[in-house]
Amino acid sequence: MAYTSGGALDRLYLGFFLVHVLSTICVDLQPLLPDAFQLDLFKRLLDFYFNNTSDPLMLSARSQDPNYLWFRWFLLHEGLFFxxxxxxxxxxxxxxxxxxxxxxxxxxxxxxxxxxxxxxVLLFGHHKVPLTSTQLTFLLSAYGPFFLIPAIMLVDMYYRIHRMIGFDSTKFKGKKKA
Known part of the structure; x- marks a missing residue:
């Protein structure tokens, strides 16, 4: 049985990965770098983002708030694995x-x-800088694709792998383990 690729979904994933490479390098990893290693352009981009969104996660990562150490780990994980x-x-x-x-x-x-x-955390967390409804809506819509596309990919890749393996659970019904 020959397997065919996902076509439109693969193009979506490619575009997503290309955008995500840029956002990871230019925005997400910046709070982890010492100031001496940050390019001025990226600092200004991050300042613009902070001034317009008050993103409590990224602000806490930048300030090294110990209550948000988990988020700094997520950013490090993004750089090392994602x-x-x-x-x-x-x-x-x-x-x-x-x-x-x-x-x-x-x-x-x-x-x-x-x-x-x-x-x-965005919806229910206690934030040092309260978010306006506009800021919260913007943040949820900005974070949204970074949840939705991987969630689609999760289901898609599971089924692609499942089809490639050709697992048929009906073969195992009624059989007892030895």
């Missing part, structure tokens, strides 16, 4: 290589879980 996944994912999807699917499944599970955590 960023290589983006690069390998781009390469694998462009080549049409099914061997990249397990990696994308692992990425999608981790990314959708970490972003869901961020949603909960």
């Amino acid at each position: 960023l290589p996944c983006f690069i390998l994912g781009i390469r694998g999807l462009l080549k049409g290589t099914p061997s990249v699917y397990p990696l994308l499944l692992a990425y999608a599970a981790a990314a959708s879980t970490t972003t869901a955590t961020c949603f909960v």
Whole structure:
């Protein structure tokens, strides 16, 4: 049985990974770097983002608030695991290589879980700088694709791998373990 790629979904994932590589390097990893290693352009971009959104997660990462150490870990995880996944994912999807699917499944599970955590904190957390309804709406819509696309990818990659393996659970019904 020949396997065909996801077509439109693969193009969505490629675009998402390309955008995410840039946002990871230019925005998300900046609070982890010492000031001496930050480019002025990225500092200004981050300042603009902070001034317009009051994003409590990124502000806390920048200030190294110990209550948000978990979020700094999420950012480090993004740099050490997600960023290589983006690069390998781009390469694998462009080549049409099914061997990249397990990696994308692992990425999608981790990314959708970490972003869901961020949603909960944005919605229900106590923030040093209160968010206006406009800021909260903007933040939820900004974080949204970083949850939704990995969640779709999670289901998609699970089914792609499942079809490739060709697992048939009906073969095991009624059989007892030895």
